[in-house]
């Protein structure tokens with residue numbers, strides 16, 4: 350046994366002398382795990398065939414005389430651990446290391462303990478090693494799966510959170526809408542009375558300056574009235590039934606209704622309607638509301654008049670309407686905000702910042718899309734697609 354570096358204490362020696370000669374050598378050779386020993390200078394003194402194969406040799410004796418782990422790349426951490434065992438700081442070292450053989454990279458798990466002689470003096474290291482490449486690969490795969498799963502759960506949670514937020518947001522908007530409609534309604538009557546009263550007061554006045562002030566008051570009241578009208582229109586409860594409509598006809602109607610409004614604001618209208626538009630199944634009042642909002646915005650953007658072009662066309666299974674103005678355009682930094690509730694750049698009472706947010710909710714609820722392209726000082730085009 351000494352030849353292969355095994356030294357047993359006296360007690361154990363007595364115990365084993367009864368075994369057949371070669372019994373321990375047999376265990377060493379046939380163990381289903383790599384075993385090798387070194388002296389205290391880490392020179393390999395014996396190795397079985399599995400240990401040899403794991404380290405790129407065919408036979409155990411080919412490892413003899415090599416210094417362990419100097420022939421392994423990146424062996425520093427391994428060396429440090431072995432040194433701790435040699436110094437008796439550690440009883441046992443467990444280390445995983447990689448070894449490059451001709452056609453693969455193997456991961457080896459090593460368990461190393463101190464070898465002692467009969468007098469318990471350290472004489473070397475006993476090392477057991479096994480190939481854990483497959484195990485490591487599986488662990489890695491499980492880790493990847495877990496990671497992906499975590500990622501998916503995170504994504505879904507995020508989606509759910511957003512959907513929840515959206516729901517709360519629409520619920521808030523709905524409640525706000527109800528409030529706005531009732532407030533607007535309640536305020537309408539006193540405003541009307543005020544207007545009439547001021548007209549009477551003006552009749553009875555002699556002083557022209559005072560008369561001018563009254564006119565100013567009346568125009569402000571009128572402006573408030575317009576604002577209330579817009580508010581009511583935004584949140585007008587819509588019809589409960591969808592119907593099949595021709596979008597060209599609907600646009601014609603809206604343009605007809607707004608004929609004077611457009612003309613008074615020096616807006617020229619050009620229509621480019623695709624002749625055979627298939628019908629769309631929609632809540633007509635809601636869709637009208639959307640185009641009203643777009644037209645009002647377009648007019649607002651062309652303070653000195655301009656041109657409003659409306660196109661309709663087919664795109665696969667959708668219809669597309671483009672509303673293009675030659676107005677001031679939208680700066681890049683605002684583009685992402687215009688569809689958010691209460692975003693407005695209008696500093697008079699014309700701007701509520703709700704038109705586009707309500708419009709996009711309506712279009713989304715119809716399974717369509719609304720998007721925008723704009724260039725500052727050139728104009729803005731809103732696109733709306735609706736499924737046929």
Ligand SMILES: Nc1ncnc2c1ncn2[C@@H]1O[C@H](COP(=O)(O)OP(=O)(O)O)[C@@H](O)[C@H]1O
Pocket residue numbers: 642646647650674676677678679683687692693694695699700701702703704705706729
């Ligand atoms: N056609 C347009 N041209 C330029 N800016 C526009 C146009 N349409 C919308 N915007 C910008 O988007 C903002 C939000 O529009 P909207 O939701 O209708 O609210 P509001 O018109 O009450 O401000 C507007 O304040 C304006 O800055």
Ligand SMILES: [Mg+2]
Pocket residue numbers: 642645646702703704705
């Ligand atoms: Mg608007």
